[in-house]
Amino acid sequence: MxxxxxxxxxxxQPMRQELVDAGFTxxxxxxxxxxxxAEQKGTALVVINSVCGxxxxxxxxxxxxxxxxxxPDQLVTVFAGQDPEATATMRAFFDEVPPSSPxxxxxxxxxxxxxxxxxxxxxxxxxxxxxxxxxxxxxxxAE
Numbered sequence: 417m418x419x420x421x422x423x424x425x426x427x428x429q430p431m432r433q434e435l436v437d438a439g440f441t442x443x444x445x446x447x448x449x450x451x452x453x454a455e456q457k458g459t460a461l462v463v464i465n466s467v468c469g470x471x472x473x474x475x476x477x478x479x480x481x482x483x484x485x486x487x488p489d490q491l492v493t494v495f496a497g498q499d500p501e502a503t504a505t506m507r508a509f510f511d512e513v514p515p516s517s518p519x520x521x522x523x524x525x526x527x528x529x530x531x532x533x534x535x536x537x538x539x540x541x542x543x544x545x546x547x548x549x550x551x552x553x554x555x556x557x558a559e
Contacts, residue, residue: 438480440491446505456526458489459557465495466517470538475518478545486553522556529556
């Protein structure tokens with residue numbers, strides 16, 4: 417591992433851990449993503465994590481607070497820019513939406529039920545992002 421990769425691993429560890437501590441499973445390889453998607457039943461929240469400020473101040477806190485109110489069957493995350501193969505593989509499962517990070521996908525039985533792109537996260541108050549996600553989770557989880 418080169419110095420840059422080691423540095424980025426250290427920098428992103430707390431960003432990863434924030435979601436892991438909330439109950440998310442990290443998918444770091446394409447194989448892990450494919451295995452998850454092949455077996456995905458019920459509802460799932462996929463957070464496409466990022467090192468940017470809107471991930472730190474908006475997406476991760478919004479996701480963590482939303483799942484405290486409505487918890488889908490599975491919680492998973494991929495890290496854009498850090499785990500490129502896992503992220504590309506996950507995005508291929510909902511290729512009808514342009515890639516963005518951070519973003520959140522809500523899945524139902526392996527199919528995309530709803531997508532919250534970066535443009536619906538960045539520039540909005542965290543509480544609004546959280547409420548948007550909570551409302552969608554309530555709807556999808558009740559179906």
